[in-house]
Amino acid sequence: MSHIQFRDLSVSYRRPKSDERFLAIDRISLDIERGSFVAVVGSSGCGKSTLLLAAAGLVSLASGRVVIDAAPVTGPGGHAAMVFQDASLLPWRSVLGNVRFGLEMRRWKRDDLTERALRHIRMVGLGDFADYHPHQLSGGMRQRVNIARALAVDPEVLLMDEPFGALDAQTREVMGNELLRIWERDRKTALFVTHDIEEAVFLADKVVVMGRDPGRIKDVVQVDLPRPRSPDMLDSETFVTIRRRLRESLAEDMASLRLVTEGV
Amino acid sequence: MSLSLGKSADGTRRAPGVRLLRRWPLRRSTTISLLSVLIFLALWQTVPALGLMNARYTSQPSAVAIAFAQMLGEASFYGHAWVSLQEFVLGFVLALAVAVPFGALLGTSRQVRLILDPPLMALYIAPPLVLLPILTIWLGIDMASKVAVVFLGAFFPIIVNTGAGMREADPRLVRAAQSFGAGRLAIFTHVLVPGALPSIAMGVRLAVGRGVLSVVVGELFVSRAGIGHLLQIYGSALRMDRLLVCALVVSAFGYALTQLVRRLEDGLRSWRAEP
Numbered sequence A: 001m002s003h004i005q006f007r008d009l010s011v012s013y014r015r016p017k018s019d020e021r022f023l024a025i026d027r028i029s030l031d032i033e034r035g036s037f038v039a040v041v042g043s044s045g046c047g048k049s050t051l052l053l054a055a056a057g058l059v060s061l062a063s064g065r066v067v068i069d070a071a072p073v074t075g076p077g078g079h080a081a082m083v084f085q086d087a088s089l090l091p092w093r094s095v096l097g098n099v100r101f102g103l104e105m106r107r108w109k110r111d112d113l114t115e116r117a118l119r120h121i122r123m124v125g126l127g128d129f130a131d132y133h134p135h136q137l138s139g140g141m142r143q144r145v146n147i148a149r150a151l152a153v154d155p156e157v158l159l160m161d162e163p164f165g166a167l168d169a170q171t172r173e174v175m176g177n178e179l180l181r182i183w184e185r186d187r188k189t190a191l192f193v194t195h196d197i198e199e200a201v202f203l204a205d206k207v208v209v210m211g212r213d214p215g216r217i218k219d220v221v222q223v224d225l226p227r228p229r230s231p232d233m234l235d236s237e238t239f240v241t242i243r244r245r246l247r248e249s250l251a252e253d254m255a256s257l258r259l260v261t262e263g264v
Numbered sequence B: 001m002s003l004s005l006g007k008s009a010d011g012t013r014r015a016p017g018v019r020l021l022r023r024w025p026l027r028r029s030t031t032i033s034l035l036s037v038l039i040f041l042a043l044w045q046t047v048p049a050l051g052l053m054n055a056r057y058t059s060q061p062s063a064v065a066i067a068f069a070q071m072l073g074e075a076s077f078y079g080h081a082w083v084s085l086q087e088f089v090l091g092f093v094l095a096l097a098v099a100v101p102f103g104a105l106l107g108t109s110r111q112v113r114l115i116l117d118p119p120l121m122a123l124y125i126a127p128p129l130v131l132l133p134i135l136t137i138w139l140g141i142d143m144a145s146k147v148a149v150v151f152l153g154a155f156f157p158i159i160v161n162t163g164a165g166m167r168e169a170d171p172r173l174v175r176a177a178q179s180f181g182a183g184r185l186a187i188f189t190h191v192l193v194p195g196a197l198p199s200i201a202m203g204v205r206l207a208v209g210r211g212v213l214s215v216v217v218g219e220l221f222v223s224r225a226g227i228g229h230l231l232q233i234y235g236s237a238l239r240m241d242r243l244l245v246c247a248l249v250v251s252a253f254g255y256a257l258t259q260l261v262r263r264l265e266d267g268l269r270s271w272r273a274e275p
């Protein structure tokens, strides 16, 4: 059985300043295998974050369900840990304090908290920065802390919502390689949202393309590149073919979006 | 730049050739403030002496200094200062103890906010001194009525800023905490409270000013002791020198306390400072 199952999942939100609700994602079904790395791409507003929040138990569902490890997700704090885009670190806590924070919230035993946090801080290459505060770190370093914080709680599932979205292209590439290196160690089931197609293909075993209005899955593409991945695969035929297909799927969406905005 | 004395405000540039002044120990901004105070004192001292103004109405720095020395030798002065200090501290501590928890409630509960916001705002804008006659009728002319008016003066800045600090908590931080399974209490203690501390400290700082004002005006209104009472006595006796000593003591107290809270605030905000 798949590790994560989305079954006919719909999530609705209230429109601002009215009681009317709209569907952010509409009857999505998706299976994610244990130990696989799945990337989600799609234009902004198509419900990628919502999908992740549903897996994390952070939104209430309008219909359907999310099942992780054969158990329906009913609330936050269970199997999944989440890495957000920038600015989700507590600014008044040090790097160590932030990584400890996740462990404290998950009620890990006190005595090995610091030890465990430090081990994960070293793992993401920030061993010398444990006492720094977030405002003293670069964007890339902050995201390393975010990743360390999520992995420290030893989640079954790692959910990442555009974790490198605020980084420059070069740092992004470094972080992608780094993430894969860390991920290869214990291959936790990973769900990774990005708007960067190359990043998606480079990292993932499977790329899910979402479309909008309402949010739904348009395409699922298997990435048959061997692991460990290396930057020279970016020029391989497989890579280029997949990238083209993804670009086309996304372009349709962009085209319809343009029609909508021009029509108004 | 011709007046540049050693280190300039940014501490880097030096005016070339000003050898003698290079070791001037104060920063440029401090120097200018100091100079302006000195010039003011000099004018104040000389203008009445030249007969251009009546020292009876303006006094002189030297007269004020002498009065200050005299008052420091009078036991009654300490008695009055002690009464005012007690009124201030009691009222302020009470305000802190009540306003912070209620501010937290205000910042975290929509219902409480809907109920309390309009009356709070009305009271925040109206000076609590408006209630002085009523408080005096209820609590008498001694310390209790002053404690109450300090309480009211300090209460509103603290409650309003505590509430705002909690309400403006970063939703991204709240969500991140939730994703790790933090419940309402954990979010309150680990996200809302630390995030609101600088704002609470700012409320406290504003409250210091209002509290000091409240003590003095409360005593001026009607009292039998306190610095405000002294002001009343010296005022009707036309003792400019002693009136100014009282004014100086009050503002020095308010200034010192405000600076202390500002320090605290800066410490609390240090995690926000850009490197």
Ligand SMILES: Nc1ncnc2c1ncn2[C@@H]1O[C@H](COP(=O)(O)OP(=O)(O)O)[C@@H](O)[C@H]1O
Residues within 6 Å of the ligand: A013, A014, A015, A016, A024, A042, A043, A044, A045, A046, A047, A048, A049, A050, A051, A215
């Ligand atoms: N808390 C919310 N309240 C109301 N609408 C929301 C909320 N969160 C997201 N939305 C809306 O739902 C849609 C999907 O949002 P999201 O999942 O964040 O998309 P994505 O991450 O793909 O950009 C968007 O139209 C967005 O404006």
Ligand SMILES: [Mg+2]
Residues within 6 Å of the ligand: A048, A049, A050, A161
């Ligand atoms: Mg998003």
